[in-house]
Amino acid sequence: MADQPDAPLTRIQQKNRDLILEGALTAFSINGFRGATLDQIARAAGLSKPNVLYYFASKDDIHKTLLTTLLDMWLAPMIRIDPQGEPLAEVMGYVRAKLDMSRRFPRESRLFAYEILQGAPHLTEILGGSLRQIVDTAAAILQGWMDQGRLARVDPHHLIFSIWALTQHYADFDVQVRAVLGPGHDPFIEADPFIENLYRRMLAV
Amino acid sequence: MADQPDAPLTRIQQKNRDLILEGALTAFSINGFRGATLDQIARAAGLSKPNVLYYFASKDDIHKTLLTTLLDMWLAPMIRIDPQGEPLAEVMGYVRAKLDMSRRFPRESRLFAYEILQGAPHLTEILGGSLRQIVDTAAAILQGWMDQGRLARVDPHHLIFSIWALTQHYADFDVQVRAVLGPGHDPFIEADPFIENLYRRMLAV
DNA sequence: CGTGTTCCTGACCATTTGGTCAATAAAGGA
DNA sequence: TCCTTTATTGACCAAATGGTCAGGAACACG
Known part of the structure; x- marks a missing residue:
């Protein structure tokens, strides 16, 4: 998860964070923040829910980052x-x-x-x-x-x-x-x- | 609850339905449908949650009526x-x-x-x-x-x-x-x- | 005053949902 | 190859939330 905030991202980190943000953008834009669920985001990203939370601290974190x-x-x-x-x-x-x-x-x-x-x-x-x-x-x-x-x-x-x-x-x-x-x-x-x-x-x- | 849909409303029904719709309008307009909760609506209307559901079949019903x-x-x-x-x-x-x-x-x-x-x-x-x-x-x-x-x-x-x-x-x-x-x-x-x-x-x- | 109807609520329930964790698998590097 | 770091997940949890229900309070009306 979040080591040093300035640590360079590995290839896997880069790819998965992008997948999550992409899926979250779709989910949030359809249902809004409250309406979108982590499960939706995870499914859209092709990852498991705990794995999504491995890359972002919280649903809120994903939203703010987006x-x-x-x-x-x-x-x-x-x-x-x-x-x-x-x-x-x-x-x-x-x-x-x-x-x-x-x-x-x-x-x-x-x-x-x-x-x-x-x-x-x-x-x-x-x-x-x-x-x-x-x-x-x-x-x-x-x-x-x-x-x-x-x-x-x-x-x-x-x-x-x-x-x-x-x-x-x-x-x-x-x-x-x-x-x-x-x-x-x-x-x-x-x-x-x-x-x-x-x-x-x-x-x- | 919903007797005959065309039955005339009593004074209490009229007043409480209005209170609920008024509170719901505030709640929905701030947080959207998913974001607003029945508790919020009930509190805004000054009624208990079961009482809100005595006058409307569901949260969805309130929303659609509004x-x-x-x-x-x-x-x-x-x-x-x-x-x-x-x-x-x-x-x-x-x-x-x-x-x-x-x-x-x-x-x-x-x-x-x-x-x-x-x-x-x-x-x-x-x-x-x-x-x-x-x-x-x-x-x-x-x-x-x-x-x-x-x-x-x-x-x-x-x-x-x-x-x-x-x-x-x-x-x-x-x-x-x-x-x-x-x-x-x-x-x-x-x-x-x-x-x-x-x-x-x-x-x- | 009595009785049927309307109104109201505390307690409860099932589901959803954001989030945790210990354990396992996969990379990566020397 | 071995060992450290990074990724991944199933199982689980607590809180929030929409909704139910049985019983009691208030009201209307003969």
Whole structure:
């Protein structure tokens, strides 16, 4: 189990930890933290339950590891907004990246959705800490563009919230979207031009 | 317990069922279905656990009753869209009504959010049935206005999705929004002009 | 006041579930 | 090969949890 936290992992450790995190991501994203069981996770990972607990101290540990590991990936597109770029193109690039992530990583989206719904017990410090800084930085860039008259003036923080809401909706509420649209629709393909048009019209000077 | 399903409720039955549903709404909206316990619900309602199960057959029964009872209220604003009204005003009225509901009924919003995230085990028929019909009706009205050139042309279904996403985001992800904004902000008050501006610019002809 | 119905509860039960542990098997390295 | 370290597991445990039940309290009503 956990010797030195900085000890390099053996090949077996690396592989099994990955298997567990992969299975746990599926389990947590379907049923949430409370709803997912160690048995489910173990089965999804192809390991026995005690063996899962040999690699992670607790169910909570798995969950926290997943969240913190995936958060960087989840926030990466926002960091790539380039202050030197063309404003509208930068925003549209971010929007498209987020929508693409919702399509390709719906499990991750739901994992975070459950966590935030729950009151973010594992992420509170991060939300008000590093996440807030990242958002503030992006908001400052957007504000700068607006001050230069290169982007229509809107509240930059709520602009960012709107991008999160619109894109993650298609991952988190997938069943509802599909049920309402009926068969023969690809929600993501249809959403793309709609959302693009939305931001173009709102942000054009 | 369940005598005739159509038997009129006594005053005590009415009061206690209401207490239970009220407590359950709080419990389910905080922890989700699996996370909420009958003890929590009983405590929140001020009743003993067996007494709760005297009025409802099971935890599942409480949950299903809550969902179906609240769904009408939740969808009401969409039904009030008036085909005879001024298009932009009707849309803005719906948007404002939804945002107001997120502010006043965050527990209801989270209850549905959990249910949909979970794959809507209790709402699948409704989602593809009556909900779909209501949405299709509203979408047809919107489409009519667009065909008349009284509203900019966008996909009406995704327009509705965007309204849901943007407004419910402030209820469902409240902790995140507040953490990012920091103290001294009222998310709903700030969101109102942002969202209003968004739809005005997107939908103006 | 008496009696039938409704309401309420303490005690109990079966199952699920997160987690432990001693013992065994498999690697790994000299 | 031998021995140390790492992996793995069956059996087990305690707590939590949804639900039951028999009996008692409160109420309604003739």
